[in-house]
Amino acid sequence: MSTPTFSIELTDRDRLIKAAFEAKEFAYSRYSNFRVGAALLTTTGEIIKGANIENASYGGTICAERTAFVKAVSEGKRSFTGLAVVTDVKSAISPCGMCRQVIREFCSQAMPILLVPADYEQRLAEGVADGGVKETCIGELLPDSFGPEDLDRPRTQ
Amino acid sequence: MSTPTFSIELTDRDRLIKAAFEAKEFAYSRYSNFRVGAALLTTTGEIIKGANIENASYGGTICAERTAFVKAVSEGKRSFTGLAVVTDVKSAISPCGMCRQVIREFCSQAMPILLVPADYEQRLAEGVADGGVKETCIGELLPDSFGPEDLDRPRTQ
Amino acid sequence: MSTPTFSIELTDRDRLIKAAFEAKEFAYSRYSNFRVGAALLTTTGEIIKGANIENASYGGTICAERTAFVKAVSEGKRSFTGLAVVTDVKSAISPCGMCRQVIREFCSQAMPILLVPADYEQRLAEGVADGGVKETCIGELLPDSFGPEDLDRPRTQ
Amino acid sequence: MSTPTFSIELTDRDRLIKAAFEAKEFAYSRYSNFRVGAALLTTTGEIIKGANIENASYGGTICAERTAFVKAVSEGKRSFTGLAVVTDVKSAISPCGMCRQVIREFCSQAMPILLVPADYEQRLAEGVADGGVKETCIGELLPDSFGPEDLDRPRTQ
Ligand SMILES: [Zn+2]
Ligand SMILES: [Zn+2]
Ligand SMILES: [Zn+2]
Ligand SMILES: [Zn+2]
DSSP states (O other): OOOOOOSSOHHHHHHHHHHHHHHHTTOBOTTTOOOEEEEEEETTSOEEEEEOBOOTTSTTOBOHHHHHHHHHHTTTOOOEEEEEEEESBSSOOOOOHHHHHHHHHHSOTTOOEEEEOTTHHHHHHTTOTTTTOEEEOHHHHSTTOOOGGGGGSOBOO | OOOOOOSSOHHHHHHHHHHHHHHHTTOBOTTTOOOEEEEEEETTSOEEEEEOBOOTTSTTOBOHHHHHHHHHHTTTOOOEEEEEEEESBSSOOOOOHHHHHHHHHHSOTTOOEEEEOTTHHHHHHTTOTTTTOEEEOHHHHSTTOOOGGGGGSOBOO | OOOOOOSSOHHHHHHHHHHHHHHHTTOBOTTTOOOEEEEEEETTSOEEEEEOBOOTTSTTOBOHHHHHHHHHHTTTOOOEEEEEEEESBSSOOOOOHHHHHHHHHHSOTTOOEEEEOTTHHHHHHTTOTTTTOEEEOHHHHSTTOOOGGGGGSOBOO | OOOOOOSSOHHHHHHHHHHHHHHHTTOBOTTTOOOEEEEEEETTSOEEEEEOBOOTTSTTOBOHHHHHHHHHHTTTOOOEEEEEEEESBSSOOOOOHHHHHHHHHHSOTTOOEEEEOTTHHHHHHTTOTTTTOEEEOHHHHSTTOOOGGGGGSOBOO
16 A cells, blocks of 8 residues: 655654644643644644633633644744644544634645544554545635735725 | 626615625724624524724724624524625725634525625726625635534544 | 612613513523623613623634623714623622623723622512622722723833 | 842742743734733743734734643643733733633632733832832732633523
8 A cells, every 4th residue: 555645744744643632631621521632833843732721701712723823923933834633523623713813824825734533543553544634724724814914905994 | 788696686785785884884993993894684684783893902802793793693683694794995805714603603604795895886886797796605714614513523532 | 678779770770680681582602501691781871782692612702791892882882881791690690801801991990780690580579679789890890900001001112 | 128028939930020021022913013921830830931922803812821821721731820921011011801811710819910010120120129010819800700610500591
């Protein structure tokens, strides 16, 4: 069986997905009981992990993806080459709209976003070459997006 | 010149777009100076208007689209057939990811969303049949979305 | 038994509290099952009702109090004299911090905020003069608050 | 001149305040131009830094304090003994309501919160023993707070 070609180099892809699983362990998902882990790969090969941190107000909840981004950016890292997201669900779960908007602020349209099923390791063991990972990007997840440059457009008033 | 066919019936489309312009007048956009108006059409033909209401904390800001939705839903209206959004920019400006996620909660994938340029009336006067309106829907704006049913999926843990 | 003196005139107080109970009926509290109703009194005697509108993303949730405020402000009403909040809990439940920040944007420090227990009517019937309502204000709920004027302060950089 | 007594031990207090200043350097405050740094002290003496990370949608903005909290909690640190916050303003600036609600989720009512003026170092050099720091706590900043236990209260419906 031939190895598939991935847009993130295989070693990094493995590290990134493993990091997302590790990140999930620290979810504070007291209200939804829906744990999410995210891992962000920087251009220098560093990985930053995030988990969902919920809040009694519900509206104060911050998702795993946004946690990873604010962690990275608040440490001066603003250049990314990949994001992996995993939950406890055996199918690829997609980021919410708020997270897509934050990804939009910092990433290129084509940066790979890996949506990882909870049984990824088992699928790999069963010979599924990509482990059931769904690869997408913000260009696909938030088409025709609102962004920083829109705030600078000339206005009629 | 032939009249184009619109997915929202012409009279309603006109009312909806006019309402979005009216809504914009009440924007509280003290921090961005970026006014947005939204109008939501219910299945019974009612129109609910929303404007962006900003907050000194920035994070507490609620966009025009979400204002329209919480207004409607808090009055028991949960069935919608169209949304129009307008800003002070002469091009169609798209909803942010947070608003897309709220639209996702209450609307069908194909419900028409009209992105209206600020110079809509002038374009109509100049003979542009659709006034430069860009029509889209949440299926297009938030593909492969996260939604209520995802929280109910079986989990490995 | 003597009638207590209320900071909101008795007729308005009654209308406002009744409106908060009515508002609660339209809560969209699918995830928390925690219904909240809010009612906002304008200087012209109008009442605007809000309910909590939750979202699958949790973070996209908008509370009853904020719903009432964005409804009012998006209709050009920015001058308020009272707010009432009620839940399904038999004790006075206080607004979350996000709502306090939005109240802060539009209300005076001393504007009465009435926290109404779910069994208010029963308590009135039992002769409790104030129905168990707890009266407070944003000066008390968000002391030493961050506000619009802070963004305008001179900066060292 | 006698040294004042601080609720956080002097060495930790110094480290914490310095960390908040360092954190501020990484603010992504493109829209408000209002930089904020925060530093959180854990019970094991570790310090976690946060900065405000803004977003074109405004509502997607995450403050410095919340950034510090989600960083810490997503790394398994949930036990804190102090928080310091600094901006570019020469007076103590207080957390917004959203941040107060997140602090409320993880901290005791009395945990010291240090609001640090931008000219702290200069004031120290001028002999102001506390450098102009204003000390408070979440019990003071979010009195009568809404919290996790409220969601568990018995309901009438
Ligand atoms: Zn999210
Ligand atoms: Zn929006
Ligand atoms: Zn609230
Ligand atoms: Zn804040």
